[in-house]
Amino acid sequence: MNIYVGNLAWKAKRQDLKDLFENFGEVRNVFIVRDKKTRRSRGFGFVEMAIAEEAEAAIEKLNNTVFLERTIVVNEAKPKDENEDGDVYDDDSDEDEDTDPDQDS
Secondary structure (H helix, E strand, O other), rough: OOEEOOOOOOOOHHHHHHHOOOOOEEEEEEEEEEEEEOOEEEEEEEEEEOOHHHHHHHHHHHOEEEEEEEEEEEEEOOOOOOOOOOOEEEOOOOOOOOOOOOOOO
């Protein structure tokens, strides 16, 4: 199940979210949405969990809780048209912000 996490602190990193959600089960993927031009966090991201029941428990327990000094919004992600707003959906960009997302490593 894919989970939306909103109102993230700018300092939040992939590993921070992974650590938080792993308390509820297996995390398959984590990414934080970044602005395409500035590469700055847009303040939200997504966590993919392997088992729906674990994801639902995480949503129930984490929604409206404080994480890194911000009250986060956590709910099931809704489908969205692919990259319609120019955001970068990049799960590694917070580790190396100088990397060109269009260039293979």
